[in-house]
Amino acid sequence: MVKGRQGERVRSKSNQYPNTSLVQIEGVNTKEEVSWYQGKRVAYIYKAKVKVSGSHYRCIWGKVIRPHGNTGIVRAKFTSNLPPKSMGSRVRVMMFPSNI
């Protein structure tokens, strides 16, 4: 998987839209490079005190939708909106579904 950082929501000056997050994928710097990642699944993994299904780790899955701007930032939509405490945190961009 490729490392990425996520954080900002898609927003205008005074309104934000929490259903879509922006993800910065390492090593991706232009809009053209993003096309490889389109559709790839993204996972936000976090820890919690209570064990769920035998593990302290939990995951919110999402996928890369489209590029955001010209410099390689990407928009991602998750199954549920990402919590605000996750802003600036690590996100895993998977290499599947693959088209190679």
Added chain:
Amino acid sequence: MAPSTKTKVSRNPDLIRGVGKYSRSQMYHKRGLWAIKAKNGGVFPRHDAKPAAAEPVVKPPKYYPADDVKKPLANKRKARPTKLRASITPGTVLIILSGRFKGKRVVFLKQLASGLLLVTGPFKINGVPLRRVNQAYVIATSTKVDIAGVNVEKFDDKYFAKEVAKKNKKGEGEFFEAEKDEKKTLPAAKKEDQQGVDAVLLKSIECVPDLKTYLSARFSLMSGMKPHELVF
């Protein structure tokens, strides 16, 4: 009789859409309608409707449903296997991207009727047995293995179906014993199938230098490797 599957081409080419090149009387001549008439004695041949076969007498039904019963729409969909990517041909080395065997390099054998790919390690090299894998969770590399001698005919989706365990009536005393029996061992037949397929594969793999170590190594992204720039 040869089946007439030729698409009908109009003898009247369009000058513009809706305007043909030839006039009505010219088309009459072109289509040979004069010849058809001449053959039939100056008149167009007439095909009278065949007398309808006498229909069996149907009694009006005694019972009509109170409300109109809606017929469900007919579903004419045919299930087809997913289209196989051009980069995946029998013998291609694939990289599995997720699941228990993520990162393993594996040999592709054939596509099954469900669309899943039949794949094998070979087991001795990297521990991947005969397995089904979804095309979307696989990267096809350009490395090919020669699988000329491998017989994959007998493997289909039913081979991989889970065995339905017969329900045992459990008494209180039998409860603990039943749990011990439930450890599933791989049937010997499946082990033999695996060895049969792998034996042929191993020979062709050992012919190629380094291919064995290549298949036993896992794929991973190193620091600085960008997947969108990699050529597989």
